[in-house]
Amino acid sequence: MALVNTTPELLSELKLHGIREALPKRLEELHSQQWSPSEFLNVCLQDEQLHRQNVRLLRRLREAGFPIPASLENLDFTSERKLKRSQIRELGSASFVTQGQNILIAGPTGVGKTHLACALGQAACRQGFTTLFFPLNRLLEKMALARAQGRYLNLLKKLTAVSVVVCDDFGLRALTPQQLQDIYDLVDGRVESLTTIITTQLPVENWSEVLPDPVLCDAITDRIVQKAILLEMEGESYRKKRFKGGHTDPP
Incomplete structure (x- = not known):
């Protein structure tokens, strides 16, 4: 349980903000969708990828x-x-x-x-x-x-x-x-x-x-x-x- 509680802090420290934001929802879906560990990891990585793409887009729009x-x-x-x-x-x-x-x-x-x-x-x-x-x-x-x-x-x-x-x-x-x-x-x-x-x-x-x-x-x-x-x-x-x-x- 202690490990779960520290996960958001670890994700923030590692700058995995996309995973951190989506994690509560993904943990619920892990059980409801009966994902395998590899499926869960893949979805989390997609969340991070999308988050970084959005951050880069906002930066390009701002700098333009x-x-x-x-x-x-x-x-x-x-x-x-x-x-x-x-x-x-x-x-x-x-x-x-x-x-x-x-x-x-x-x-x-x-x-x-x-x-x-x-x-x-x-x-x-x-x-x-x-x-x-x-x-x-x-x-x-x-x-x-x-x-x-x-x-x-x-x-x-x-x-x-x-x-x-x-x-x-x-x-x-x-x-x-x-x-x-x-x-x-x-x-x-x-x-x-x-x-x-x-x-x-x-x-x-x-x-x-x-x-x-x-x-x-x-x-x-x-x-x-x-x-x-x-x-x-x-x-x-x-x-x-x-x-x-x-x-x-x-x-």
Whole structure:
């Protein structure tokens, strides 16, 4: 009996928290289901495995920095948005990450581009991929600060190692020459094997308006667009609908 009473403490000391949490239930099932010792051990190990998977998932979601929780299952698939349910369902497997494909989400303001980008990023996290989310202006500020502090190469190494980087609101304003170089460094380091998800109101053919150097504009555009999956969204702004008393948030 003393051994049973100390089991939870031993499990905590060994950091087997999944087994510890499920143990009371499993001990009841041991008798009711008439498990063999090996069956009981296998179930307990599965509990621990699931617990550790959930802990890692929560860590990935937290470190990604998503501004909102989002799910592909709750997207707005009405004809107004022009999203194809079958295509989004396929993207939910995060196969685009294993294939090193970028995703370009284009459309007018307020149609749910950020929500979709977050949902895709969180789907990637659930499939085990590391992800980082940045509004583009915040990312550029972060890169400028790192450069000033002599940490630019370390930051770039981090940004070109993570499986998925989400850049929200690309093309809101023209970039400076240094910002152009920073964006080139980022996309060049991620080309071919890593996924970048970009949301933008600006059609690709108009990117030269915000990427004023023709050579860097071509280089950046080519590295983003090649192998990219284009998701074009349409419809009335959710913010305008909220103002009118309609939908409160993107589904």
